[in-house]
Amino acid sequence: MESRVFQMIEKEKDRQERNIELIASENFVSENVLRAMGSCLTNKYSEGYPAVREDGCGRKGRYYGGCQFIDEIEEYCCTKWREVFNTDYHVNVQPHCGSQANMAAYLSVLEPGDTILAMSLNNGGHLTHGSPVNFSGRLFDMKFYDVDKNGYIDYDDIGNKIREFKPALVLAGASAYSREIEFDRIRDMIDNSDLNKKPYFMVDMAHIAGLVAAGYHQTPFGKADIITTTTHKTLRGPRGGMIFCTKELAGKVDGAIFPGTQGGPLEHVIAAKAVAAEEACTPEFKEYIGDVVKNCKAMCDEFIRLGYEVVTGGTDNHLFLLDFSNTHPKISGKAVQDELDKHYITLNKNCVPNEKRSPVQTSGVRIGTAAETTKRKTAEDFVMIARKIDSIISNMA
Numbered sequence: 001m002e003s004r005v006f007q008m009i010e011k012e013k014d015r016q017e018r019n020i021e022l023i024a025s026e027n028f029v030s031e032n033v034l035r036a037m038g039s040c041l042t043n044k045y046s047e048g049y050p051a052v053r054e055d056g057c058g059r060k061g062r063y064y065g066g067c068q069f070i071d072e073i074e075e076y077c078c079t080k081w082r083e084v085f086n087t088d089y090h091v092n093v094q095p096h097c098g099s100q101a102n103m104a105a106y107l108s109v110l111e112p113g114d115t116i117l118a119m120s121l122n123n124g125g126h127l128t129h130g131s132p133v134n135f136s137g138r139l140f141d142m143k144f145y146d147v148d149k150n151g152y153i154d155y156d157d158i159g160n161k162i163r164e165f166k167p168a169l170v171l172a173g174a175s176a177y178s179r180e181i182e183f184d185r186i187r188d189m190i191d192n193s194d195l196n197k198k199p200y201f202m203v204d205m206a207h208i209a210g211l212v213a214a215g216y217h218q219t220p221f222g223k224a225d226i227i228t229t230t231t232h233k234t235l236r237g238p239r240g241g242m243i244f245c246t247k248e249l250a251g252k253v254d255g256a257i258f259p260g261t262q263g264g265p266l267e268h269v270i271a272a273k274a275v276a277a278e279e280a281c282t283p284e285f286k287e288y289i290g291d292v293v294k295n296c297k298a299m300c301d302e303f304i305r306l307g308y309e310v311v312t313g314g315t316d317n318h319l320f321l322l323d324f325s326n327t328h329p330k331i332s333g334k335a336v337q338d339e340l341d342k343h344y345i346t347l348n349k350n351c352v353p354n355e356k357r358s359p360v361q362t363s364g365v366r367i368g369t370a371a372e373t374t375k376r377k378t379a380e381d382f383v384m385i386a387r388k389i390d391s392i393i394s395n396m397a
């Protein structure tokens with residue numbers, strides 16, 4: 001009997017094909033990534049890790065029999081991701097998602113109650129960077145650094161707050177920040193701080209990982225102690241997470257994932273992550289990310305030309321934020337999101353610096369070019385989409 005679910009999936013497939021997808025955290029995976037995810041590997045339990053890890057960070061092995069092929073896939077996945085980022089960091093590919101990667105990363109080196117210094121949520125940080133309704137804000141003593149009056153990360157504020165709060169961990173990375181993050185500068189601040197116990201430096205590169213892989217963003221490798229990422233945004237892999245760390249922290253990070261916060265790994269997703277890593281090693285992927293960045297600048301420039309206010313006045317990466325506070329004070333980010341939905345354009349409302357509205361309404365939207373660039377849209381196409389969005393917004397005002 002054919003399940004009713006497949007009819008529902010068809011409808012979503014049609015929506016994905018028809019709509020213009022501008023959600024900065026989404027992408028379209030390859031047929032091979034889908035194939036690996038829909039494979040028989042979903043049937044296998046494999047709690048634990050391969051007994052001898054290819055990077056020499058050995059673990060106790062698996063808790064179940066029959067894992068010889070699973071081990072091969074997971075080891076291969078680790079090897080390929082280290083190749084993507086040209087690093088000898090240890091990697092754990094088991095996190096089910098970015099949020100779990102972050103939870104395990106914190107718990108690998110911190111105790112509940114410890115202080116974390118992170119980017120303020122209204123200015124681009126993620127829920128798992130200390131929201132009071134998230135485990136991070138409930139378990140840890142969260143302090144936040146801000147952006148300056150132009151919307152750029154305020155690095156002086158980071159330095160001051162390291163001295164003031166003596167955090168156990170400093171976190172860089174964001175969900176809605178359009179400029180390059182200067183990891184080397186934060187590393188220097190930590191190294192040059194006169195704290196007896198230097199904070200760990202963690203980078204959540206979930207959004208920009210594809211740019212890091214392709215050389216379009218400063219790398220956090222060699223600077224951060226722990227690096228988390230999702231695999232489904234600019235990396236164009238399956239929905240999931242990963243943690244990289246220095247070799248010294250390998251045992252702590254692995255233990256924080258299993259048995260710390262997860263049970264059996266999703267080996268079908270790990271196989272799909274390995275396929276995505278193979279793809280990210282290719283020259284085509286580099287070219288793709290180059291196009292993502294070029295298209296983003298072209299679209300952003302067009303909005304500026306049309307009179308819109310862009311947070312920080314531009315973009316260095318795959319996304320930017322429109323701020324309606326001054327140009328369209330009567331309309332909210334939510335109203336724009338809903339109206340665009342009716343015209344088959346998908347994006348999300350977003351808080352802007354000095355936000356006056358609630359996170360449910362917001363005064364801005366976030367726009368990303370990774371997904372539509374996968375659909376082979378060009379810079380000219382993105383300029384046309386900007387004009388179409390402008391005409392829809394103009395009719396709302």
Ligand SMILES: Cc1ncc(COP(=O)(O)O)c(C=O)c1O
Binds near residue numbers: 025099126128206
């Ligand atoms: C910076 C950042 N970290 C972590 C996450 C969480 O990832 P997930 O939705 O896979 O839990 C996100 C998701 O958007 C993100 O933007």
